[in-house]
Amino acid sequence: MQAINQPRSGFHLFRYSSPPxxxxxxxxxxxxxxxxxxxxxxxxxxxxxxxxxxxxQQGEAYRIMFVHVPAAWMAMFVxxxxxxxAALGLVFNTRxxxxxxxxxxxxxxxxxxxxxxxxxxWGRPAWGTYWDWDARMTSTLILLFLYMGFMxxxxxxxxxxxxxxxxxxxxxxxxVNVPIIYFSVQWWNSLHQGSSISLGRAPTIAxxxxxxxxxxxxxxWMYCIAAxxxxxxxxVLERERGSEWVRALAGERA
Amino acid sequence: MNWGSWHEFLNMGGYGRYVWGAYGVVAIxxxxxxxxxxARLARARRSSIGGRARRNAASAP
Numbered sequence: 001m002q003a004i005n006q007p008r009s010g011f012h013l014f015r016y017s018s019p020p021x022x023x024x025x026x027x028x029x030x031x032x033x034x035x036x037x038x039x040x041x042x043x044x045x046x047x048x049x050x051x052x053x054x055x056x057q058q059g060e061a062y063r064i065m066f067v068h069v070p071a072a073w074m075a076m077f078v079x080x081x082x083x084x085x086a087a088l089g090l091v092f093n094t095r096x097x098x099x100x101x102x103x104x105x106x107x108x109x110x111x112x113x114x115x116x117x118x119x120x121x122w123g124r125p126a127w128g129t130y131w132d133w134d135a136r137m138t139s140t141l142i143l144l145f146l147y148m149g150f151m152x153x154x155x156x157x158x159x160x161x162x163x164x165x166x167x168x169x170x171x172x173x174x175x176v177n178v179p180i181i182y183f184s185v186q187w188w189n190s191l192h193q194g195s196s197i198s199l200g201r202a203p204t205i206a207x208x209x210x211x212x213x214x215x216x217x218x219x220x221w222m223y224c225i226a227a228x229x230x231x232x233x234x235x236v237l238e239r240e241r242g243s244e245w246v247r248a249l250a251g252e253r254a
Numbered sequence: 255m256n257w258g259s260w261h262e263f264l265n266m267g268g269y270g271r272y273v274w275g276a277y278g279v280v281a282i283x284x285x286x287x288x289x290x291x292x293a294r295l296a297r298a299r300r301s302s303i304g305g306r307a308r309r310n311a312a313s314a315p
Contacts, residue, residue, distance in 0.1 A: 049263075050256060060267035064276045071280070110283055118276040125272050223284065230291045237298035250302045 017096045019236050020245040026229040033226035040219035047212035055209075064122040066212050070220035072115035075143055076178050078108035078224055082150075083175040086168035096232075098164035099239070101171060102154060103232035107224050109147035116140055127191055135184035136192040139177060146174040160239060 048066035055062040082104040089098035119137065120130040131137065150167050157163035180187075185194045196205045205213075240246045257263040266273040 054256060054267065059269060061269040061272055063266070063273055067276055067280045107287070110287055114280055114283060117279050121272045121276045125269050227287060227291060230295060234291070234295040234298045237295075237302055241298075241302055246302045250299075 017094045019095060019240050019243075020249075022096050023233055023236050023249075026233050030226050030229050030233075033222045033229065037219050037222035037226055040215055040222060044212055044216035044219050047208060047215055052208040052212045053206065058126055061122065061125040062209075064118050065209070066216045068115060068118040068122055069213055070217040071111050071118060072140070073217055074220045074224050075108060075111035075115050075140065076181055077221075078104050078111055078228075079143060079146070079171075079178055080175065082108060083171045086164075086171040089164055090168045090172070095239070096236075098161075098168060099232050099235045100228070101150075101168060102164070103228045103235055104224075105147050105150045105154075106231065107227045109144060109151070111220070111224070112140060112144035112147055116144065123191075129191075132191045134190045134192060135188040136181065136190050139181040139184050142177055143174075143181060146170070146177060150174075 044066060048063055052063070052066075054060060082101045085097045085100040085104065088094065089101060116137070119140075123132070124130050150171055153170055154163045154167040157166055184190060185192050196210075237246060264270055264274070
């Protein structure tokens with residue numbers, strides 16, 4: 001009882017997992033992340049279209065890279081973060097963890113779709129085909145299906161706690177796909193080119209191109225955080241409807 | 255500066271439909287997600303307020 005009576009003393013990890021506290025803090029964080037996303041996107045587009053030079057081999061078509069690579073990175077990264085929150089939710093049974101996993105899934109699915117779409121439109125001028133059943137593209141398509149499966153399974157189960165657990169297990173099983181996507185261009189003969197930048201090796205693209213790509217990647221990252229936090233706030237309100245704090249919140253507003 | 259005119263910019267060295275097809279769909283998709291999120295949050299807020307109003311009405315003498 002002692003611990004419950006002194007919730008704010010010292011370092012209290014689970015404090016932010018209380019829905020009212022999460023709702024309030026996320027509400028403050030979203031405008032900051034959204035503003036950063038907008039500013040970084042403007043800077044990235046400027047660098048990508050006006051500073052980065054024409055590519056010697058691909059002409060202007062390569063400029064698709066500045067949205068394709070960030071979308072593909074975020075599709076993989078968001079999945080790992082989603083699986084992380086799903087795992088925390090399964091282990092600690094904290095409500096906000098499972099809500100974060102649910103909040104990330106649609107944004108991750110959007111990123112997977114955008115990486116496939118922009119990849120198709122880049123593949124046509126670069127390789128002469130929109131699509132090929134090679135390892136990188138097929139595993140990215142599976143990533144999109146995993147996101148959609150997570151959302152479908154979650155919405156198919158009425159009880160939200162049970163839905164969290166079932167979808168959480170699916171998210172964890174699916175995480176094996178992420179390293180498969182990442183290393184697919186090394187493990188299999190692929191139409192898709194290898195990565196232009198990686199740890200421990202100098203980038204193989206020109207500096208202004210790299211700068212534009214990294215700034216756009218940061219913009220996508222900030223956008224994903226803002227979108228997922230906004231969705232998580234909506235889910236919190238939907239699930240906590242009728243609880244004391246939501247009624248108090250409605251009272252403030254009324 | 256890479257472009258001498260608007261036409262050159264939009265033409266993208268002959269790859270205009272690929273480049274703008276990619277960027278256009280990214281912009282549309284992000285706009286749709288933002289609009290959907292705003293609507294969902296507003297709906298969740300309204301229904302929490304609506305729930306309160308209904309309860310107040312029900313408990314009124």
